Amino acid sequence: MHRRHILLAAASAAGLLTAAAPAAAQTGDSEVTELVVTGTRAAGRTALDTAVPVDVISQDSLNRVGVTEVNQALSVALPSFNFPRPGLADGTDTIRPATLRGLAPDQTLVLVNSKRRHSASLVNVNGTIGRGSSAVDLNTIPSAMVQSIEVLRDGASAQYGSDAIAGVLNLRLREASSGGNLTATYGARVTDVSTLVQAPPTGANWTVADKAKYDRTDGETINLSGWVGLPLGADGFLTLAGEYLDQKKTIRTAPDWRQQYPLVNGAFDPREASFDRYNAWFGEPDLEQYSLFANAGYNLSDTTKLYGWASYQNRDSTSAGFFRRALDDRNVIQIYPDGFLPLINPEVEDISGAVGLTWKLGEWDMDTSLVYGSNRMDFTIRDTLNRSIGPTSKTVFDAGGFKYEQAVFNFSGVRTYDVGLATPLNVAAGVEVRREGYEIFAGEPDSYRNGGVLLNGAPTPSGAQVFPGFRPANEVDKHRTSVGAYLDLEANLTEQLLMSAAVRAEHYSDFGETVTGKLALRYDVNDNFAIRGSVQNGFRAPSLQQQFFTATSTNFINGVPFDITTFPATDPVAAALGAKPLDAEESLNFAVGIVYREGPFNLTIDAYRIDVDDRIVLSENLTQANVRAFLQAQGFIGVGGGRFFINGVDTETWGVDIIANxxxxxxTLGTYGFTVGANFNNTDVTRVPQTAQLAALNPAPILFDRVNILTFEEGTPESKLNASVDWSLGAFGATLRATRYGRVLSPGTTPTQDLVLTPKTVVDVEARWNVTEKIRLSVGADNVFDEYPTKTPPALNTTSNTPFSNYAPFGRSGRYVYGRVSVNF
Known part of the structure; x- marks a missing residue:
């Protein structure tokens, strides 16, 4: 969408919404009153009083969707937040990335109780939204423990440090010393699937055209969650929450039209006619997880409070790779006479803990804390084989994995000074010390080695099919330290003009220093109308995952084995190709907006521009013949090329957010809560990376191709519109919600392979009945009209495994029907 279209759309929507204000003013005087702590360190501000846009997603909102993931709940509540659900993407099927304002998943900072949350150990290296990023997994936090989520839709590196380029998510934990809740949810996908398939080969004695449409009930999900508040001594609380999730897989493939078996005396094998052509698995993973979370606080005195939390989650997930047919050279017919579907089975263990103290030091409100978190991912590859070992190959392999850990120490203080302004000057200052570690550990030898078994006299691929294990040469154990200090000022310069300013300096042990600053102003024209804006520079430090992730597979090119590796940028091979140690991404953010409120109606419109320089991306796979020859001339014998992370992509993002309540x-007809939201977003790639070494080759390899450029520019919706109404009357209530996802491009290597995903509207509905004061029954359906993204034509789905694009912003699982019982005590 061009910028002028964004502005015209925003102006039209704003006009329509503002026109509703007089009618809204006739009915009452309620407005948002919940105090926020994100984006401001001044006490007593509501979401409509801040100098920058902050949304508050309540616990009730999180509970009014069928799918219980925090990421999914945010995606239906916030127009600028998207959560695609890719499949056939290795570990990304298990830890899926989300985006804010069309930027990368790791360009949004996640806080828990205003403290930095650790990221996942997984770095996304497949062709999905968020390729090359490693972000926080919000679904490690049970929704029962979340009291509310504050979303700062503005850059905040000067306030909170690295990663806060697109914005900040702050999950505020439940604090209760009494009461509790138990909730049980059961749901399933009840859907009609329609795909496009190709005709079978001429002369085949089977048909698939009539199987392009089918009914399916799958994805059965059981979710059990609860929380309880307990007194802790005479003046404290301990809140415990737990969640168990058992989710069965969904399969959204097209029937496989391809020949499956080798020819028999020049004719098709008779088994072709009886073969089950739904042989692939493209959809939601099989998943079983349990999560535990504890949050506690204790008042040691009137001015001193001890607080802390701890969490644990275990997630066992299984998803699939592409189907290997019986006649595939990667198959061993003695092991899998009908072909095989290799399964990727990661087990994720996530741990966190925090302890902190707040106290009074003169006029200062002090806070110090130590927060630790770790995320470990172990890969088991099942129903597969190592082709190079032959008929004696195992079918289950330990492929190794990786781990990320983070420890953060904070020391801060806040106080006010009377300096003659309209309000006292709020001063906040603090220091943060962060220690990070990243580790890759190898799998068993059979998961990566080459056993030497030939096929027709030629070598065969090494390692477990679909996911070769990490090798001892891939093992790393790296750490780094960063130290940051900030100063944050906020005050009303006049009764109508609010000023907020921040500056932050950080030193990283691996790449050096950075300084960021932010200035935000808000002018209240009257009690009903305000203008606000901000300008700032920001940064995102390269993650340890991006700096040190490495994996190797052996490919045979014309019968010659070559190691194809994802290299760290500091590896000698990557350096020979022009890679340099990664540096921080840098951003410049501008925003301007308005706040309008009258009685029970409020409206915010915020336009933004975010320029990001030196974005860190994963290069293309550089395996061309001239690259191999160049590397061999440099002394790297047997290295067939690979890829590496590199700075060098510059982008410009423009957009508008509109929220009305x-x-x-x-x-006699009950109470209604109406919400309308819209996001219009556009990103342009203005520079792509290159190195002198590769540019000198003829032809020069492309480091960042059109697929990745167009993914940045058009891979997320150009617009997203949300509208919802909550109704309650006595013991009954209901929610109706519609989300329109704008045009998305699923790019191909050439323009003829591009697939335009046309705009789609997804409607959700839920009905509730409070049987008693303590028992509530709910039934509902997400995607009640069973909407699917644009179908992928057979020319772009040559395996029949992927009849829908991974770029679809609302997934491709169809209607989800659920029932829920909730008991308060």
Whole structure:
């Protein structure tokens, strides 16, 4: 979408929403009153009083969707937040990335109780949204423990440090010393699937055209969650929460039209006619996880409080790779006479803990804390084989994995000074010390080695099919330290003009120093209308995962074995190709907006521009013949090329966010809460990386191709519109919600392979009945009209495994029907 279209759309939407204000003013005087702590360190501000846009997603909102993931709940509540659900993407099927304002998943900072949350150990290296990023896995936190989520839709590196380029998510934990809840949810996908398939080869004695459409009920999900508040001594609380999730897989493949078996005396094998052509698995993973979370606080005195939390999650997930047919050279017919579907089975263990103290030091409100988190991912590859070992190959392999850990120490203080301004000057200052570690550990030898078994006299691929294990040569154990200090000022310069300013300096042990600053202003024209804006520079430090991830597979090119590796940028091979140690991404953010409120109606419109320089991306796979020859001339014998992370992509992102809320109370028809939201977003890639070494080759390899450029520019919706109404009357209530996802491009290597995903609207509905004061029954359906993304034509789905694009912003699983029982005590 061009910028002028963004502005025209925003102006039109704003006009329509503002026109509703007079009618809204006739019915009452309620407005948002919840105090926020994100984006401001001044006490007593509501979401509509801040100098920058902050959304508050309540616990009730999180509970009114069928799918219980935090990421999914945010995606339906926030127009600028997207959560695609890719499949056939290795570990990314298990830890899926989300995006804010169309930027990378790791360009949004995640906090828990205003403290930095650790990221996942996984770095996304497949062709999905978020390729090359490693982000926080929000689904490690049970929704029962979340009291609310504050979303700062503005850059905040000067306030919070690295990663806060697109914005900040702050999950505020439940604090309760009494009461509790138990909730059980059961749901399933009840859907009609329609795909496009190709005709079978001429002369085949089977048909698939009539199987392009089918009914399916799958994805059965059981979710058991609960929390309990307990007193801790005379003046404290201990809140415990737990969640168990058992989710069965969904399969959204097209029937496989391809020949499956070798010819028999020049004719098709009779088994072709009886073969089950739904042989692939493209959809939601099989998943079983349990999560535990504890949050506690204790008042040692009137001015001193001890606080802390701890969490543990174990997630066992299984997803698939592409089907290997019986006649595939990667198959061993003695092991899998009908072909095989290799399965990727990661086990994720996530741990966190925090302890902190707040106290009074003169006029200062002090806070110090130590927070630790770790995320470990172990890969088991099942129903597969190592082709190079032959008929004696195992079918289950330990492929190794990786681990990320983070420890953060904070020491900060806040106080006010009366300096003659309209309000006292709020001063916040603090230091943060962060220690990070990243580790890759190898799998068993059979998961990566070459056993030497030939096929027709030629060598065969090494390692476990679909996911070769990590080798001892891939093992790393790296750490780094960063130290940051910030100063944050906020005050009303006049009764109408609010000023907020921040500056932050950080030193990283691996790449050096960075300084960021932010200035935000808000002018209240009157009690109903305000103008706000901000300008700032920001940064995102390269993650340890991006700096040190490495994996190797052996490919045979014309019968010659070559190691193809994802190299760290500091590896000698990557350096020979022009790679340099990774540096921080840098951003410049501008925003301007308005706040309008009158009685029960409020409206915010915020336009933004985010320029990011030196974005860190994963290069293309550089395996061309001239690259191999160049590397061999440099003394790297047997290295067939590979890829590496590199700075060098510059982008410009423009957009507008619009949020409107209106509450209507009637005497006989109940209470209604209306919300309308819209995001219009556009990104342009203005520079791509290159190295002198590769540019000198003829032809020069491309480091960042059109698929990745167009993924940045058009891989997320150009617009997203949300509208919802919550209704309650006595013991009954209901929610109706519609989300329109704008045009998305699923790019190909050439323009003829591009697939345009046309705009789609997904409607959700839920009905609730409070049987008693303590028992609530709910039934509902997400995607009640069973909407699917644009079908992928057979020319772009040559395996029949992927009839829908991974770029679809709402997934491709169809209607989800659920029932829920909730008991309070």
């Amino acid at each position: 209106y509450r209507l109370v009637t005497d």
